[in-house]
Amino acid sequence: MAAPIAIHLEFGGGAELLFNGVKEHHVTLPSQSEPWDVKQLLVWIQRNLLKERPELFVQGDSVRPGILVLINDADWELMGELDYQLQDQDNIVFISTLHGG
Amino acid sequence: MCQMQRGECSCGHQSRRYILQGLSQNAHKKLRFLPGIVYIDEGGAVGQSVEERQRTVAELQAVFKATGFPFHMVPLEEVLDLPSSVVVMAPSPSEPPASAYKAAVDHFIQSDSSGCLTPQYQEQTLLPEVQESRTQVLQQLIGSAKTLTARQDLLNTLRQHLLVHTARTKGYSKLMLGDNCTRLAVKLLTSLSLGRGAQLAQDTGFSDSRYGDIILVRPMRDYSAKEIAYYNYMFNVTSVFIPSLDTKTTDKASIQRLTESFVTKLQADFPSTVSTIYRTSEKLQTACRSSCTADHPDRCLLCMCALDTAVENASAFQATLTSEQLSQSKSLGATRTEIPRQIRAPVEQCCSSGGGEDCGRAETGGDCCSSAKEPETIDLKSLLCYSCQLTIKDMASVEHLPQYILSEAQKRQRRYQMREEISEFLLDDGDEGD
16 A cells, blocks of 8 residues: 655646646645556546646646656656656646647 | 747746856857847737736736846837838848957947846836727727637737837847747748748748848747756746737637647657758748849738739749639629728828828829828738738728728838839830830
8 A cells, every 4th residue: 555645746837827827736645555657647637636628738648748747857758757656755847838828 | 139938938038048148258259239128018919907917017027127138018009009110121231341340349348238227227118007998909900800810920910010119219130039949840830821931931040131120030949848948947947927819729729729739749759840840941041033122012011021922823822813713703792802901091191191292193183182082992912922911811800900001001002003103104124225
């Protein structure tokens, strides 16, 4: 059984518009039998934090192309993208580089 | 003068860091200049409330003040008051002799080039109060275009006119735009879709000299959006988010939006997409045609690029026109589409607009326009390039266009008519003796 983990989320570049304009979120993910990974985190965000227009943030399993993801200040491509397993006190940043939010 | 790019507003800030590096005397660079920052507040066109606009402006002011450069906040509503000289190409300044360069650099270094703001200057750069009525006029103007594509195109044109005018009045010779590599790749494909193929080199190249005296440069065109976003994050560059016309719209809302979505999605799977498009755009050049003069009739009224509509009969443009005529003659009520492209000029406008310029008709013995009972109608189409024609066609009524555009259109139309009337008596360049 994995313990609940505390994660710090940040949204920038316009992505915060989809979250009521709030840029920083401190969240605690509930405990579950398997470790949390980024794919599950996205589902969790969509269910609990995303206020509107999910298609502007999530596309299929992953984030919409054009939204950059940083895990602990490193590009998520270096950390395994969706398969990266979250750890306590991780810092995940989503920056939108798109014109249309 | 650096323009703050709407959307991700830190792009201008990014270039500011490079400017500071370049300006420091330790850098052995040849380029030394005094930068200023300009921000065009488009909140009125996008539909933001007055409080939201003021909040954004206050945030930006704090950011600008921290840079130490002089800055100018201009509401887009001021585009309604521009003089018609904005859409006229000004002669480029003559090149000073090479020996003057060393003297100029010495003088520059001696004067205080760190750009400290005096309190008096700060007073002048605060955002002026915008009247509600002017915002409504602006919204009417933008709203008169039916599709989002045309609205964005129109907004870009107006913004560019206002930027050039601000640069001219404040005494700047160059305008730095914040377009990054990704945006330019999207812009290239969008321009092709909008029919701006002939103007691609100027729209996406590093320097753009269509206005003559003000050169538009794009120093950030080598950096992709991802690089800039990471840089801003790593170096804690402050950014302010400003919504634009297509924020939170669906993928197919406009051509610009669709192209952006296409390119970014393709880039996710094929990381060389943006750089390939960018490299292709670097190879584009404008061919100087043999009739390359600075005459007014050769330039588009709105985008100031050379007109691409005066081509020979076997061209793609003629094919487009022919099929348009054929499809119109078959449909009933075709005359309704003709009306929006002609405008009725107010009668009192006529002779006073040119500031002392005679109405052409008076000289030929006809009635002066101001005494005519019927107001003039102007066919805007002949004065525009192909893609600007499409934008205007999309507008329900061209009467909402700002006065400077309409008066310049009238002037060119009159000049053209005058030239037609006296064309027999003009000597062509090709005529020898006779």
